[in-house]
Amino acid sequence: MSDILLGIQGLTKAYPGVVANDDVSFDIQKGEIHALLGENGAGKSTLVKMIYGLVAPDKGAMTLDGQSFSPSKPSEARQNGVAMVFQHFSLFDALNVAENVALGMENPPPMRDLARRIREVSELYGLPLDPSRTVGTLSAGERQRVEIIRCLLQNPRLLIMDEPTSVLTPQEVEILFETLMQLKSEGTSILYISHKLEEIRAICDHATILRLGKKVGESTPSEASAKELAELMVGNSFAAPVARDVEKGAVLLEAKSLSLPAPGAFGTPLREVSFAVRAGEVLGIGGVAGNGQDELLAALSGERTSDGGTVLLKGNDISSDGPVARRDMGLLSAPEERLGHAAAPDMSLTENGVLTASRRESLVKNGLIDWRKAQGFTEAVIERFDVRTPGPDTAARALSGGNLQKYVVGREIHQNPEVLIVNQPTWGVDAAAAAAIRQALLDLAAKGAAIVVISQDLDELMEISDRFAALNEGRLSPAHPVADLNMEKIGLMMGGAHDMEVAHVHG
Amino acid sequence: MISLEKRPQPSRLWTAITPIFAVVLTMVVGGLMFALLGVDPIEAVRTIFWDPLFHPQFAGFSRPQLLVKAGPLILIAIGLSIGFRAGIWNIGAEGQYIMGAICGAAAGLAFYPSESILIFPLMILCGALGGFLWAMIPAVLKTRFGTNEILVSLMLVYVAQNILISVSTGLLRNPEGMGFPGSRNFKQWDATHNAEIIAGTGMHWGVVTAFIAVIAAYVLMARHIQGFNIRLSGEAPRAARFAGVNPARIILLCLGISGVLAGMAGLFEVTGPAGQITGNFNAGYGFTAIIVAFLGRLNPFGILLAGLLMALTYIGGELAQLMLSLPGASIQLFQGMLLFFLLATDVFTNYRIRFGKREAA
C-alpha cells in the first residue's frame, strides 16, 4: 500500500445535464507513468481538475501518500506536490518566461534567482529556455517547456500532463519522453492524459480508461494492443473512412510564392508558400500548431488578400478577391475555431447558414434575406450530416463541439464547392463523428472537388490525404505522396528540415 | 451559494421582461431616494408616471409633450442602436445632434427671409449632412487608424458645444436680437417652422421621421443582408470577416446612419420645440438616447416604447419639480438608475441563477 502515491476512490462530479465523472476509482503508484485514456468528453479534464483543486468533487475521496487529500484550490495542490502542465490556457503571452514561471509557483524566489534556476533546470532536463523571452514569441513546443519547467521547479511528486504531445513534432515528442523517463527514474509519478494510443503504449506503465465519465477498464498498455485499447475507449466500432481511387483532374487551386506579414504581434507570417491541388485530390497540410495554419486558411479563404498572382483558382488570379467573390467562384472554407470564427455563437443555425451560403444558395433577393429558404438549407445540412440539435433556431453555442463541427463543415460541403479548405476538421470531435466528417470530405473529393485539409492530427492526414506537406514557421514544405512517407520523414518536414538543404546543394 | 450558469441560448422571455423588471426596480429604489429627499414616494412615482398622462389639470398640456420629447430620443436611439449592435460605440450623438442643428439652421438662415417651400427640406438635408459629417470624423479615424471611436466621438461633443456657443453669439446671431445671443427664431418664420402637424398632439415632422426610422430600422435589422452583416460584426467580428463583411464599411455605415439621424433630430428640435440656436438649446437628448437604446433592447419597436417611457420621465420630472419641488437632477439620476438596473437584470437573459453548492473555482 505504501507504494501508492495518489489514491482515488469513487470520485463523482455532476454538472447540470451531464455527469462528468461517475464513481471513478484508481491508484497511481510512486514513480510510475499512469495513463488516463479516453475520448473527448470522457471526463478526463474534470477528473484532473479535481485532483488539481480547480473543481470540488460531489462525492468520493482522494489520498496522497496515505494522507487524506482534498485540495480546495490549485495552490493547495501545488503545496502538496501536485503540479500540472496544461494543454491550453495557462500562459500569459505578454509576460516573459520568468514571470510566467513565477505565477505558477507558490513562493517564487526573487526574479534574478528565479531566472538562474530556470536556466539550471532547463539545461538539466534538456529543455533549453531563455527566462527573459516574451512568451508570446515562443513556439508551441517552447511554450510547453515553460509549463514543464514551471512544474519541475517545485519538485513535484505528481506531475499531471494534459495531452502534452498535441503541440509537438515527432522529434520533440522524443525529447519529451526522455524527460519523462528521467523524472520517473527520479521517483516522480506522472499522470499522462491522452487519446493517442501509440504514445501510451510507448511510455506508460499503467492505464485507466474512461468513457462517458465512467471508468471502463484498466490495462497495462505495453501488453495490450492498440486495437484493444481503442475498443475500450470508444466502446463501439464504426466504419473507418474508405478512400476511393479517384482520377485526378486539372489543377483547381494553386498558391505561388504566397507571402503575407504576420497579422498581429503573436501571429506567424506566411513565407513563399507554394502548392497546387487537383480536382479529386486531397492535400493534407500538417504542422505543429501556431506555424501559420490560421494564416494560410485566411489567405486562401480571402479573409486576407495577398499580392497579385499568388493565389489562383482554376487559373484565374483571385489574390485580391474577398471571401464573397471566392465563394461565388466555388472556393469554400471552414476555419478551425468553430465558435466566433466559423460560426457566430449567439446566432441561430439558420443565421449561421446565411453567414456563408447567402449567395451560393440564393438566400438573399434584392438585399432581403429569405428566412424560410435559409431555414430549408439549414435543415438539409442538419439532416445530411446528422447534426444533433433541437432545430435550426438553436444558437450555435448550444451545440456540442462535435455537432457544431459537423454543421460547420457540412454547411460548406452541402454547397458543393469545387475547392474546399478546412482547418482541423475533426478537432474535439468524438471518433464516430470524426469518421463521418472524413468520409464526407472523401466523398466530396470523389465528386471532383479539390480539398485542402490542414490538421495537426497526423493519423487523420495519413488516412485521407493523397499528398502531404508540412507548415513550419510559415513555410510550406514541398508536398509528397503519402505512400512515400514514414514517421521520420514527416517529422523532418514538420521540423522545417525539408528538402531545402538538398535543393541548395544541387542548385 | 448562488452561481450562474450560462443558458444554451438567450432567453426570449427574459429579453422582453427585463426592461419591465428594471422599471419596477427603479421605481422602488427611486421611491426610496424620494423618501430620503422628504417627498412621499408614492406620490412622486404617481406624479412622474401617471399625472403627465391623466392628471385632469396638467394632462392637456403635458400629453403632447410626450411626442415632442420622445421624437428626438427615438430618432437618435434608433441610430445608436444600429451601431451598438455592431459593437460600434458612438456615444457622441449629442455632438452630431448639435452639428446637425447648426448646419441645418445655417442653411436656412442663409435664405432669410425667403418663404420658399424648398427651404425646410433643404434644412433637413443639411441637418442630416451636418450630423453625418460630424460622425464621419470618428468613423474615418477608426477605419484609417483604428482610433477608439468612444473617446473621439465623446471629445467631439465638447468641441461641438464650443462651436455652438461660438455661432450663437457670432455667426448665426440674430442681427435684430439687440445683442442677445441666439439665432433668429424659426417659430416666427413660417417657411422654416417645424410646427405641429396636428394641433394639440405634439406630432411634428421629427416625430414622423422617428416613426419612419423605427420601421426602416426594423426592416434593415431583421430582413436585410446589411442588417445581418451589422449584427454579425457585433456578435462575432472574426466570423463577419470570414463571411466576407468589410469591417470598415460597417463602421462607416453605422456611424453614418446614427450621424444622419442625430443631425436630423437636432434640426427638427431647433426649428420646432427649441425655436432657435442658443448656447444651450440641446437638452442632453444625445446622452439620454443611449439609455433609450439599451432600454429598448436595441430593438426598433422596443426603442419606440422606451423613448415614450423616457419622455414620460422627463415630463413627469418637470411636473414633480413644479408640484413636489423635487430637484430637477433627481430625474437624471432616476434615468441613470434605470439603465443600471436594466444592465443588472440583463444577466437573466443569458444566465440561469442556480442556488446550491458552488464550484471551488
Add this chain to the structure above:
Amino acid sequence: MDLGSINPVLLVASIMVSATPILLAAIGEMVVEKAGVLNLGVEGMMITGAVVGFAVAVTSGNPYFGFLAAAAASAVLSLSFGVLTQFLLSNQVATGLGLTLVGLGLSSLIGKPYEGMKAPPISKVHIPGLSDMPVFGKMLFSHDVMIYVSLLLVVAVWAFLKYTRAGLILRAVGESHDSAHALGYKVVTVRLMAIFFGGACAGLGGAYLSLVRVPQWTEGMTAGAGWIALAIVVFASWRAGRVLIGAYLFGGVTVLQLNLQAAGANVPVALLSASPYLITIIVLVFISARGAHGAPGSLGRSFHASH
C-alpha cells in the same frame, strides 16, 4: 496680445495644478485596465468625488476630510460597476456609460445646496530648503500636499506593477483571465479590488477639481476630464510613467489655452476652449496609427468561470 503677461513660474505651477485631477483619475484607471477591466465611468466617479469632497470639506471645514470622503464615495460607487460587470456579467462599455450617467445625476442632486459656496482653503506644503529655492521653490515645491500625493501614487503604482507579486498577479489577470483562473487566481476578486482602487483615485481627482483647481462646485464641472483620463491611459500604452507625462502634457495645453485666452490671443475663443479636446483626439490618432501596443489581453472581456 501680451505674452509678457504670462509668468513662467506661475505657468509651471498652474500646469501641475491643472494636470493633477486627470493624473489621479488616469493612474487609477490604468490599474483597472491592467486588471483587464474597461471602466468608462471615470467621468461619473470623478464628478461624484468632486461633489462629495466639496460637500464634506465645506461641512467639516477640513479639505482633507473632503478628499477622504471623495475617495470613499467614488470607490463605493465604482463597486456598483464592479458588481454589475463581475458578478452579473454585464457589458463593460454599457455599464461604464451607465455609471457616468448615474454619477452626473447623483452629483447634481447632492450638489444643489452647495452651489456658490467656497471651499475651505488647503494649505501649501512648506519643505524647508526646497521651497525656499529661487524660482524652482515656488514653481515645484510650494504646492498643496495632494500634488505630491499624486506623484507618489504614480511611483507606487509603477513599483507595485513591476516589482511585487500582487502586481504580477494583477497583470496576469488582465492579460489572460482564463490562464490566471487555471492557475487558481481569483480573477473576480483581483478585478474588484482594482475597480475599487480606480474608483478611489477618480474620486480624489474629482475632489481636487472642486477643492483646489476651481475651487467651487458647479454642475457638470468635470467637463470631460474623466474621458480625457481614459484617453491618457491609451496614450500612455498602459505605463505609469507615461500616464504622468500624458497628464502633464494635457495640463500644459489646458493652462496654455487659458493663458492665451486671457492674453487676448488672436485665435477664436471657441478654438482655444476646444483645444484640449482636439489635441486629445489628435494624440489618440497618433497613438492608434502607431498601433495600440500594450493593451492588456483580456481588456473589456467578461470573465465567467465555466467548467
